[in-house]
Amino acid sequence: MGKLDGYKVDLKGMSSDTVSYRWQADNDFFSAVQGPEIKHGLLDVALRVKQTSGAYELDFQLKGEVEVACDRCLEPMSQPIDAQSTLKVVMGDDFADDGEVVTIPEKDGTINVAWNIYEFAALQIPLRHVHDECELPPSNSPEEERTEAFHREGLDGAESATDPRWDELKKIVKNSK
Numbered sequence: 001m002g003k004l005d006g007y008k009v010d011l012k013g014m015s016s017d018t019v020s021y022r023w024q025a026d027n028d029f030f031s032a033v034q035g036p037e038i039k040h041g042l043l044d045v046a047l048r049v050k051q052t053s054g055a056y057e058l059d060f061q062l063k064g065e066v067e068v069a070c071d072r073c074l075e076p077m078s079q080p081i082d083a084q085s086t087l088k089v090v091m092g093d094d095f096a097d098d099g100e101v102v103t104i105p106e107k108d109g110t111i112n113v114a115w116n117i118y119e120f121a122a123l124q125i126p127l128r129h130v131h132d133e134c135e136l137p138p139s140n141s142p143e144e145e146r147t148e149a150f151h152r153e154g155l156d157g158a159e160s161a162t163d164p165r166w167d168e169l170k171k172i173v174k175n176s177k
């Protein structure tokens with residue numbers, strides 16, 4: 001049995017119109033999912049599956065925290081997660097995911113939501129995530145300032161008039177033709 005088999009949701013065999021699931025997505029979950037942003041975490045995941053005419057509405061509730069790398073120092077930092085997301089699933093011939101509706105093969109009738117849970121959590125991570133203490137305004141080291149000054153001068157130099165010696169050379173080349 002794979003580590004993520006427990007995240008399989010049987011839609012075809014639903015015993016009633018609404019079925020609830022509960023998981024605890026821990027470090028084992030995140031290491032099994034192998035997502036790029038989150039390697040550790042502890043999330044309470046609640047799922048309510050509602051069967052409507054021809055479709056299934058999967059309402060996820062995620063609560064807990066995950067660990068992500070600080071943008072600035074790359075050390076781990078905790079990111080609280082408190083999110084609700086919905087996934088719409090329909091039955092079809094082949095698996096498909098158009099970003100809004102997931103189609104699962106009717107003959108199988110199940111969907112493994114491990115990756116969906118991971119994605120919902122990853123979506124909660126702000127684009128820029130840094131420790132509070134890493135949030136201080138950047139203080140340019142003398143090294144950086146020199147480099148910046150160099151770039152400014154380099155740019156100005158390129159805009160200034162051409163080297164007079166170069167103009168002389170061009171004249172010579174022109175006359176020799």
Ligand SMILES: [Zn+2]
Nearest residue numbers: 070073131134
């Ligand atoms: Zn940091």
